[in-house]
Amino acid sequence: MVVPGSLFHCEGFDLRKSLTILGLLFIILIVSSETVLPFLAQSTFRTKLGQRAATQDVQVTLGSSPSALLALGRIQNLDAVLHQAKVGQVYLKELTLKGRNVQLDMPALFREEGVQVQNAEELTLKGIVDEENLREVLQRKIDKIENVQVDINRERILVTANAKVFGRVADIEMEGKILEDSGSLYFFMTRLDMKNTRIGTAKLGDMFGNIQLTAPNKLPFGMKIRQVEQTDGAVILTASRDNKE
Structure with missing residues (x-):
């Protein structure tokens, strides 16, 4: 026997249960958008970012209000610090990245594409190349030299090394500067001296340059070098x- 009103009671119970579940899902969605995502x-x-810069020493702070905007790739404030980050052929002792109103390509x-910036109101990078960073890249880029030492000051960069030339160990001394040219970063050699070798300096210069x-x-992120400044011990x-x- 059907009790009058029982059908209405069951339908009402199911409706309340459905509303409760929807409410819980809505709360979970809100929490996820503000925390998890x-x-x-x-x-x-x-x-x-660490993969792109070949380092695991990465600190990142992304800020937006509401924080759910981060899930859409909208970053109102970006601050990142990386150590021993690779840019081109040189490692940087420290790299800092600052941005404002940055839009990322979230997909x-x-x-596998990684971090791609679609647009940004402001995005700047500052990198520090110290004497050890420069010594390492010069040792790697120049064949047949060893015992490389680098000294950086405001006026010049002094590089000393040894190189085997026709069976003799030559003492090499180079001076130069780090400069930007057409989007590339170079160590420009301004002086080359050598000892304990019979090869002329000009000929030896062909080995370095x-x-x-x-x-x-x-x-x-499509950045361009705007300034290169030599200081005591770093560029x-x-x-x-x-x-x-």
């Missing part, structure tokens, strides 16, 4: 992205 976006950004971020440290378009690079890009 932003955390996932920041964690993925940090991992992909690309979660695919200007050394490319970064090729064009190797800076991240400071400043790069930025054109707003129109």
